[in-house]
Amino acid sequence: MSNPLLVGVYQPGTSVLHRLPVGAKLGGLAVLSLTIVLVRDARAAVAFLALALALAVLGRVGLRMLARTTRAVLLVAVIAGALQWWVSGPAKAVETLLDLISLALAAIAVSATTPVNAILDALVRWISPLRRVGVDPDRVALTIGLAIQALPGTVALALETRDAARARGLGRHPRAYLTPFVIRVVARAHETGDALHARGVADD
Amino acid sequence: MPIHFDAAGLTVEAPDGERVVLEPTTAALVEQRIGVIGANGSGKSTLARMINGLVVPSTGRVRVDGYDVARHGREVRRRVGFCFTDPAAQLVMPTCVEDVELSLRRTVKDARARHERALAVLADHGLSEHADVSVHALSGGQKQLLALAGVLAVEPAVLVADEPTTLLDLANTRRVADLLFGLDQQLVLVTHDLELARRCDRVLVVADAAVRYDGPADAAVDHYLASVTA
Amino acid sequence: MTMAETADSTQDSTAADAPARRHRTTTTDIALIAAFAALISACAYIGGIPVGGGQVAITLQTFGVMLAGALLGPWRGFLAVALYLALGAAGLPVFSEHSSGLGTFSSASAGYLWSFPVAALLTGLLVKYVAGSHRTSALAVFACAVPGMVLNHLAGVVGMKLFFDISWPTAFTYDAPFWLGDVIKILVVALVAAEVHRAFPQLLRRR
Numbered sequence: 001m002s003n004p005l006l007v008g009v010y011q012p013g014t015s016v017l018h019r020l021p022v023g024a025k026l027g028g029l030a031v032l033s034l035t036i037v038l039v040r041d042a043r044a045a046v047a048f049l050a051l052a053l054a055l056a057v058l059g060r061v062g063l064r065m066l067a068r069t070t071r072a073v074l075l076v077a078v079i080a081g082a083l084q085w086w087v088s089g090p091a092k093a094v095e096t097l098l099d100l101i102s103l104a105l106a107a108i109a110v111s112a113t114t115p116v117n118a119i120l121d122a123l124v125r126w127i128s129p130l131r132r133v134g135v136d137p138d139r140v141a142l143t144i145g146l147a148i149q150a151l152p153g154t155v156a157l158a159l160e161t162r163d164a165a166r167a168r169g170l171g172r173h174p175r176a177y178l179t180p181f182v183i184r185v186v187a188r189a190h191e192t193g194d195a196l197h198a199r200g201v202a203d204d
Numbered sequence: 205m206p207i208h209f210d211a212a213g214l215t216v217e218a219p220d221g222e223r224v225v226l227e228p229t230t231a232a233l234v235e236q237r238i239g240v241i242g243a244n245g246s247g248k249s250t251l252a253r254m255i256n257g258l259v260v261p262s263t264g265r266v267r268v269d270g271y272d273v274a275r276h277g278r279e280v281r282r283r284v285g286f287c288f289t290d291p292a293a294q295l296v297m298p299t300c301v302e303d304v305e306l307s308l309r310r311t312v313k314d315a316r317a318r319h320e321r322a323l324a325v326l327a328d329h330g331l332s333e334h335a336d337v338s339v340h341a342l343s344g345g346q347k348q349l350l351a352l353a354g355v356l357a358v359e360p361a362v363l364v365a366d367e368p369t370t371l372l373d374l375a376n377t378r379r380v381a382d383l384l385f386g387l388d389q390q391l392v393l394v395t396h397d398l399e400l401a402r403r404c405d406r407v408l409v410v411a412d413a414a415v416r417y418d419g420p421a422d423a424a425v426d427h428y429l430a431s432v433t434a
Numbered sequence: 435m436t437m438a439e440t441a442d443s444t445q446d447s448t449a450a451d452a453p454a455r456r457h458r459t460t461t462t463d464i465a466l467i468a469a470f471a472a473l474i475s476a477c478a479y480i481g482g483i484p485v486g487g488g489q490v491a492i493t494l495q496t497f498g499v500m501l502a503g504a505l506l507g508p509w510r511g512f513l514a515v516a517l518y519l520a521l522g523a524a525g526l527p528v529f530s531e532h533s534s535g536l537g538t539f540s541s542a543s544a545g546y547l548w549s550f551p552v553a554a555l556l557t558g559l560l561v562k563y564v565a566g567s568h569r570t571s572a573l574a575v576f577a578c579a580v581p582g583m584v585l586n587h588l589a590g591v592v593g594m595k596l597f598f599d600i601s602w603p604t605a606f607t608y609d610a611p612f613w614l615g616d617v618i619k620i621l622v623v624a625l626v627a628a629e630v631h632r633a634f635p636q637l638l639r640r641r
């Protein structure tokens with residue numbers, strides 16, 4: 001998995017957060033995120049930020065990752081905060097600003113400590129009870145695997161088709177490369193479907 | 205294993221009326237190595253795909269070992285392996301060993317035994333050192349060898365190969381061809397490589413949606429060459 | 435022969451194998467769902483395309499989502515988009531501007547993200563059952579994609595209202611600048627989808 005497209009933001013490690021089960025982390029994050037959004041209070045916002053930062057430290061999230069995450073939300077958060085200041089006063093503005101940063105930091109603390117495969121495996125585990133209503137977890141796992149497999153190839157296909165369109169002087173018409181790109185994706189999918197079928201994947 | 209085409213044909217609905225993809229074809233394929241040659245779009249790929257039910261005839265029927273491919277697809281696919289032109293489209297798992305394991309899912313239920321079996325299959329095809337390598341890291345020829353390994357892992361009685369060497373360079377074409385012609389399995393080989401076609405026991409020439417010539421390899425290839433130059 | 439015919443017959447043969455089972459996904463369905471999850475990811479990953487002579491760049495994420503609905507129909511479209519979100523949630527950098535992970539699901543723009551699968555489903559439903567055989571017309575596909583886009587924006591507004599704790603009118607003002615870009619995007623979706631439906635007439639065949 002040396003392709004940057006397939007690595008994501010996960011940082012290997014052995015912290016408490018790294019060792020927690022995926023379900024606990026995702027569940028905890030969902031509860032925390034909802035609480036942050038629903039509790040409207042400037043003092044609580046400070047507490048949330050402290051908690052989110054503590055989580056990031058606990059997960060040994062690198063400083064660069066933290067800075068990158070904060071910078072990404074900061075622009076939106078500052079604009080939103082400024083508008084809030086103007087409409088509802090400073091307390092509200094500070095609260096919105098802090099809430100948005102807390103949400104991003106809490107999420108990165110989970111994302112940086114959980115490998116991509118662990119989350120996807122958990123996903124497949126969680127849907128196994130749906131077997132009774134006709135959902136086949138093996139097929140879901142196969143579909144996820146296929147999509148990840150297809151990622152680098154699809155990006156390459158998109159760039160290749162774009163270059164081909166440019167080479168023909170059609171670069172300014174998005175349609176001139178999007179249509180061939182999509183047609184090639186569909187054709188490739190049909191081939192893959194045939195190959196899976198020929199290998200008897202649909203037979204069990 | 206006998207493959208019977210009983211007036212099997214395919215007509216599809218196109219925007220501008222009906223289009224004949226393959227005229228009703230009758231043939232009994234019993235030879236060990238059968239070649240299928242012809243122009244692009246002539247219908248030879250359809251003919252090959254009918255043998256394992258990837259394409260179902262709209263008229264007539266195709267039987268493999270007595271099984272109607274349209275009705276007993278599962279039994280037929282257990283007997284007929286299929287190798288496609290583009291190995292990238294048929295390799296679906298991240299690493300080589302996992303891809304072979306996917307093929308073995310039906311036949312070897314125990315995960316550990318399946319893994320061992322997959323490693324053995326890779327070893328048979330000289331791909332042992334690539335077992336845990338990403339399938340993307342392989343060369344085109346290695347990919348096709350791996351695809352063949354995946355298909356042959358379940359030991360089908362017949363192997364249908366649809367232009368397996370078209371995307372390969374000369375050296376890899378030879379490697380794949382040597383593998384194909386060294387198999388115990390019955391081989392149905394769709395190809396543009398006339399040298400390979402000449403190595404078959406019997407060759408079908410397909411043109412304009414019908415089998416136009418059916419006979420010994422050299423005579424069939426010569427017929428095809430004459431039809432192209434004429 | 436074309437790929438579309440192959441796929442078609444694949445479905446037929448599977449149906450013949452298992453007449454007792456209802457609505458089984460075929461291997462082609464699986465491959466298409468996976469391929470479009472990857473396509474949406476690639477669209478978001480590659481980034482904007484220049485429009486209007488190159489002055490404005492629009493991101494292609496919404497393009498991929500709406501296209502999945504318009505080409506694959508309601509349920510395959512829904513699943514492809516849901517799978518795309520799952521890949522992003524798992525941490526792959528497949529959301530716009532290479533952002534990834536769970537943060538996007540709790541950001542101010544989360545409303546747009548959460549409604550993507552439903553927008554694809556709605557678009558697929560309309561293209562499959564309302565446009566029907568007219569799906570090779572870009573105009574018809576465009577009309578079918580509008581409700582999905584509106585839904586997507588409404589969800590976005592709800593999200594921003596919640597996250598910023600602002601009034602409805604203010605939330606709508608935040609959303610307004612994205613309308614023009616998205617109208618252009620679904621216009622491109624319509625043009626591309628109509629052409630792809632012409633190339634693969636069996637893609638949305640009613641079963």
